[in-house]
Amino acid sequence: MEHFSFLQEITVVFILSSFVIFLFNKMKLPSILGFIITGLLAGPYGFKLVSEVEQVNLISEIGIILLLFTIGLEFSLKRLNKIKDIFFYGGSLQVFGTIILTFTAAYFILGFSVKLSLVISFIISLSSTAIVLKIFQEQGETQTPHGNISVGILIFQDITVVIMLLLIPYLSAGAQADFAGIAYALLKSALIILGFFLVARKIVPKLIYEVLKLQNNELFLIFSLSICFIIAFIADKAGLSLAFGAFLAGIIISESEYSHHVFENIMPFKEVFVSFFFISIGMLLNINFFLQKPFTILALTLLIMFFKCIIVVLGMRIIKIPLKAAFLAGISLSQIGEFSFLLTRFAYENGILSDAIFQYLISSTIITMMLSILLIKEMHVLVGWLDRFITFDALEKGGKKPVSSLKNHVIIIGYGISGKNLVKSCKTFNIPYVIIEFNPKTVRYYS
Incomplete structure (x- = not known):
């Protein structure tokens, strides 16, 4: 009967989300924002239509795995090589610049402890791969200059998440600094990632080829999902995350000539599960806490988004990226990301975050996501408005068009x-x- 009850709740969520998305489309608002509002309405802080929140979170985690898998499929090591300066220099400037600025504000202005300030700076330094790349895919902007910048920085962030997760237990209350243990954990992670590429890149394409020869779409779909989840689970057991493992699986397959076929088969399933991820985010927002301190939370949210945008713009200018592309990337990466939920929950469980700070971070994260969805949709209009005050180079005009070597083909x-x-x-x-x-x-x- 419990399973039947959960099925009823899922049906209610589907009906409610259909109604909300219909209204949002009529108002020309992004669907992602509609899913978050659906979660807010249906969740424990809304109308309490869903009591089995943990099961919804489980489905949403599958959505994140599939999303990161498809992102990996669309990516490739060849593309990473082309944007290696953005990945190494741009990514490090964004992540470490945000960490330094946030740590300074938390420690010197707010008076938090060193460990708490460091954890908060970790959480705020990350942006949302799920939101940014989903909107870029919908708008055909993944191959644009600002799309390449955003992808490079997001991948750098996703890799640093692994290090942050390894460091949090050592920052918990009463934990002793064990530099040998930290070094061992980092070395183990690096060897695991290297091992994936050395072994899987030789084996996986051959297996895919053998399955494809049978020309059975059902078998190919099951096999592709198996590769995704097997590598994700191995990565999770090795101390990385399920989502990062799925991203690695996607990159491994992207190096084969069959990546487009895998992507085509996975896409319909990804969209359904990813919608649950955004619904589950909406369920986390404690509307009662927000209503108690709305101005404080909104002010904090706007400050975070402003300074994250400025840090990206300054970092991109340091490595000679055109100003328009830097602004577009800065707007795109101004929110706090989905991996921040993982870090926030992990830090809370380790006793680093208090209840109040936990709620502040969760509320700010969700609101930055909601605002950034609207900003990314309208960022070309915003940059066009800025063009009246800031002179962009002529070469930067028309930056929205994807870079392609094929024309009239x-x-x-x-x-x-x-x-x-x-x-x-x-x-x-x-x-x-x-x-x-x-x-x-x-x-x-x-x-």
């Missing part, structure tokens, strides 16, 4: 006799072309 569907003849004609007249072929043997033979 031919798309050849199928590489049979007709497809081969068409390729010969394209080569003769120097016409760029792309071939779409389903048969994995043909793809491997001619790649």
Whole structure:
């Protein structure tokens, strides 16, 4: 009967979210924001339509795993190599710049302890991979200059989450500084990540090829999900996180010629589970606590978003990134991210955060997410308004268009006799072309 009760609650959530998303589409507001509002209405601090919040959180965690998996699929080590300066220099400037500024404010202005200030600075330094890349995918901006900047910094952040999670137990009340233990944990994590790439990149593409030869979509879907969850669980057991493991799995598969086929099969499932993630975020917002201190929380939220944006802009200017792209990336990364929930909960369980600070951080995180969804949607309008006061270089105009080496090209569907003849004609007249072929043997033979 418990399972039946949960099924009823899920049905209520689906009906409520459908109604809310319908209204939001009518008002031309982002769907992600609608899912968060659905969670707020249905959760324990709203109308209490859902009592099994833990089970909703479990479904949402599957959503994060699938989201990070598909992000990894769209990414590649070749692309990371192209934006390595943004990844190393831009990422470190953003993360460490935010940590230093937040630590200074928490320790010297608010009078918090060193450990508490450091944990709070960890939490605020992260941005939302889920929100930023989902909106970028919807708007076709993942390959734009500001899209590359955001992706590079977000990946750097996702890697630093591993280190932050390892450090939190050593920052808990009564914990003794064990530098040897910290060094061992960091070394273990680095070796695990390296081992994934050395082993999985050799084995996984071969396994995918053997499965694809059978041309059974059901088997291929199950196999792709198995790879995702197996690597995610191994990473989790090794002290990393499930989401980071799923991201690694996606990157490993992205290096094979079958990544687009995997992405196509996973996408429908990802969208359903990711919606539960945003619903679960809405359920965390304690509206009673917010109503008690609305101006304090809103002021804190706006300060966080402003300074996070400025830090990204200054960091990008240091590494010679054009001002317009830096502003767009700064606006995109101004929120606090979903991994911050993980750090906040972990720090709370380790006795570092008090109840009040925990609620402040949760409330601020959710509100920064909600505001940034609206800002990212309208950031080109905002930057256009700033253009009246700040002169952007001519080369920066039109930065919204994706960077692509192909223009006015031919798309050849199928590489049979007709497809081969068409390729010969394209080569003769120097016409760029792309071939779409389903048969994995043909793809491997001619790649």
